[in-house]
Amino acid sequence: MFDNHHTEAARRAGAILADLLPGDRIGSVVFAAFEEARTAAFVARELAAAGLAVRTGIGRTGVVGTLVRGGGPSVGLRADMDALPVAETTGLPYASRTPGVMHACGHHGHVAMLLGAPRHLAARGDLRGTVHFIFQPAEACEGGGRAMVEDGLFRDFPYASVWGLHSWPGMPLGAFGTRAGAIMASLDTFEIRVRGAGTQAAMPERGIDPFVPASETVLALQTVVNRRIAAFAPAVVSVTQVHGGDAWNMIPDDVVIHGTVRCLARGVASTHGAGAEVAVNPGYSATVNECAAAPVALAAARRVEAIRSVDPEVTPSMASEDFAYMLQACPGAYAWLGVDGKTPSRPLHNAGFDFNDDALPIGAAYRVTLADEALGAARRAA
Numbered sequence: 001m002f003d004n005h006h007t008e009a010a011r012r013a014g015a016i017l018a019d020l021l022p023g024d025r026i027g028s029v030v031f032a033a034f035e036e037a038r039t040a041a042f043v044a045r046e047l048a049a050a051g052l053a054v055r056t057g058i059g060r061t062g063v064v065g066t067l068v069r070g071g072g073p074s075v076g077l078r079a080d081m082d083a084l085p086v087a088e089t090t091g092l093p094y095a096s097r098t099p100g101v102m103h104a105c106g107h108h109g110h111v112a113m114l115l116g117a118p119r120h121l122a123a124r125g126d127l128r129g130t131v132h133f134i135f136q137p138a139e140a141c142e143g144g145g146r147a148m149v150e151d152g153l154f155r156d157f158p159y160a161s162v163w164g165l166h167s168w169p170g171m172p173l174g175a176f177g178t179r180a181g182a183i184m185a186s187l188d189t190f191e192i193r194v195r196g197a198g199t200q201a202a203m204p205e206r207g208i209d210p211f212v213p214a215s216e217t218v219l220a221l222q223t224v225v226n227r228r229i230a231a232f233a234p235a236v237v238s239v240t241q242v243h244g245g246d247a248w249n250m251i252p253d254d255v256v257i258h259g260t261v262r263c264l265a266r267g268v269a270s271t272h273g274a275g276a277e278v279a280v281n282p283g284y285s286a287t288v289n290e291c292a293a294a295p296v297a298l299a300a301a302r303r304v305e306a307i308r309s310v311d312p313e314v315t316p317s318m319a320s321e322d323f324a325y326m327l328q329a330c331p332g333a334y335a336w337l338g339v340d341g342k343t344p345s346r347p348l349h350n351a352g353f354d355f356n357d358d359a360l361p362i363g364a365a366y367r368v369t370l371a372d373e374a375l376g377a378a379r380r381a382a
Contacts, residue, residue, distance in 0.1 A: 054066075073129050074157070293333035304366050339356040
């Protein structure tokens with residue numbers, strides 16, 4: 001059982017992290033990725049206080065704490081710890097104190113849940129094996145999972161398996177879901193630069209207005225999914241930024257469109273006498289759970305009393321996760337834990353998102369149980 005002592009440890013970590021995690025301010029620019037220095041230092045102190053061996057600086061600001069209990073296999077439990085460049089609007093007493101940066105994706109809750117597990121596991125006399133607690137930077141924007149892998153995460157800490165968990169608005173508190181195979185989508189980004197010819201706004205006929213083809217391009221992108229991709233092949237195209245112009249009375253030379261997933265825009269631009277440059281930047285790979293690992297995560301969830309429902313075939317999300325890089329390097333699985341209370345949570349990446357603290361002891365209990373299940377699965381497979 002996950003007793004009140006360890007539940008309180010998770011809650012205490014969550015309360016402290018609410019202040020520490022929003023990121024560090026450098027000059028006049030706020031960074032949420034690879035700038036989790038204070039958070040990493042806090043995590044390292046807590047892991048050391050629990051009696052774990054601690055290594056910092058993996059993937060720049062990543063931290064790994066290691067608990068060894070006799071011989072046997074080793075497994076990794078991962079939490080992401082970065083914030084997002086979003087200005088919080090909750091107005092809550094514990095809202096982010098760092099301007100322009102907040103935990104809009106619940107990563108502070110993930111850290112608190114994982115920090116609630118080491119002391120409990122360390123106190124167990126029947127634990128046999130090694131558990132690595134992985135605290136990863138820069139998940140949301142800059143590929144911190146890939147950075148940790150490239151910096152020797154699996155070379156220096158051999159694992160039989162690695163496991164991820166994300167809080168999930170839209171699922172009720174205590175619900176759990178995972179699946180064999182792909183659970184999160186891949187992510188590519190694109191930039192379309194529509195080139196026109198600038199002129200005075202009162203005399204548009206003397207130039208080529210890039211806003212017209214740019215606007216039509218944004219609309220045309222929405223037909224990619226329902227007219228260019230088979231209905232059974234999930235895909236999402238999202239325009240996320242449009243930039244152009246600096247003055248009220250000038251038509252600019254260029255308009256730049258940013259978004260996710262590739263598209264073809266040259267045809268729209270040419271009909272208006274404009275040009276277009278399209279650049280596609282490969283991003284995160286799909287997050288794919290190993291078929292043999294998903295049942296292990298499900299078995300662990302079913303052992304946690306506070307987890308009220310378990311979905312073994314959860315519908316994949318079109319969101320993306322850089323835990324994908326860890327799963328490419330090591331077998332394992334990624335899962336979701338519902339956080340919606342009586343009032344549904346705001347969506348992830350929303351400026352009004354507020355992590356439901358009632359999920360902390362549930363997630364911590366799952367992490368403890370998962371370590372036991374994963375070690376047992378590794379021993380059986382050896």
